[in-house]
Amino acid sequence: MTRILCFLNFKGGTGKTTTVVNLGMGLAMRGHRVLAIDLDAQGSVASWLGANYEHTTAELLLEGASWFDCITRARTRLDIIAADRRLTEAEQKLIMKQEGPDVLRRRLAGIEEAGYEFILLDCPPSVNLLSECALHFAREVCIPVSMEYLAVVSARLVVIEIIRARRLSPGHPVRLAMVIPTFFDRRYSKSHEIVAMLQQHFPGIVTEPIRASARLSEAPSHHLTIFEYDPTGPGSIDYARLVERVLEHA
Ligand SMILES: Nc1ncnc2c1ncn2[C@@H]1O[C@H](COP(=O)(O)OP(=O)(O)OP(=O)(O)O)[C@@H](O)[C@H]1O
Numbered sequence: 287m288t289r290i291l292c293f294l295n296f297k298g299g300t301g302k303t304t305t306v307v308n309l310g311m312g313l314a315m316r317g318h319r320v321l322a323i324d325l326d327a328q329g330s331v332a333s334w335l336g337a338n339y340e341h342t343t344a345e346l347l348l349e350g351a352s353w354f355d356c357i358t359r360a361r362t363r364l365d366i367i368a369a370d371r372r373l374t375e376a377e378q379k380l381i382m383k384q385e386g387p388d389v390l391r392r393r394l395a396g397i398e399e400a401g402y403e404f405i406l407l408d409c410p411p412s413v414n415l416l417s418e419c420a421l422h423f424a425r426e427v428c429i430p431v432s433m434e435y436l437a438v439v440s441a442r443l444v445v446i447e448i449i450r451a452r453r454l455s456p457g458h459p460v461r462l463a464m465v466i467p468t469f470f471d472r473r474y475s476k477s478h479e480i481v482a483m484l485q486q487h488f489p490g491i492v493t494e495p496i497r498a499s500a501r502l503s504e505a506p507s508h509h510l511t512i513f514e515y516d517p518t519g520p521g522s523i524d525y526a527r528l529v530e531r532v533l534e535h536a
């Protein structure tokens with residue numbers, strides 16, 4: 287069965303895209319077939335990976351192209367469905383057509399037969415139809431939380447949205463699977479305080495932190511994942527550890 291994970295925090299810049307790209311690559315390097323779907327009009331997934339694409343999430347949602355036609359190969363075993371600015375307009379059209387938050391799930395009907403072991407959804411930093419769509423398609427919700435109090439507050443809002451999605455889609459088994467501390471810097475007491483706060487709010491599901499590292503922030507401009515750009519550095523070590531965590535908690 288395909289595992290479908292979404293990466294969501296309504297606060298911006300908490301490491302959602304960084305986690306989708308590098309976790310996706312890490313899983314692909316371990317031999318798993320992965321599809322990363324970009325649900326953010328910033329389109330960072332394709333630009334990070336330097337992927338050339340034709341069709342995007344916008345056409346997928348508006349039925350301009352099938353899911354099969356929207357898929358672009360980014361790396362060995364790592365495919366993507368890219369997004370770009372057209373997604374903003376597509377979202378408006380979906381709202382005008384009164385499409386519900388199950389629209390992504392409907393457009394991706396049959397994708398489980400494509401043989402992906404993991405589908406990773408990169409969400410926008412807002413409560414909108416696209417993030418709702420992610421919650422109505424994903425089964426596992428992962429919340430990257432940067433070392434800021436407001437990112438913790440937004441993480442708790444995600445929990446409320448998960449509850450809402452379960453109520454609107456009875457039988458859809460979406461659950462909070464992981465809370466991932468990001469931008470962790472052990473030199474600062476704030477990092478330790480935030481992780482302690484997360485462990486208190488989300489017992490048992492807080493992963494080992496992803497450390498703040500300059501290499502991780504440089505990697506997108508080189509269109510390389512951290513495993514390609516700095517294979518032995520802290521970013522690779524931390525994301526490889528997250529890969530193991532995901533594989534262990536099937
Ligand atoms: N652990 C880290 N250490 C240093 N820089 C990082 C780390 N994680 C992410 N970054 C950098 O921080 C910026 C924000 O990260 P990213 O784009 O992954 O966040 P996001 O949650 O997807 O943002 P948005 O809400 O805008 O979609 C990026 O430039 C990224 O390269």
Ligand SMILES: [Mg+2]
Pocket residue numbers: 302303304326330408409
């Ligand atoms: Mg992002």
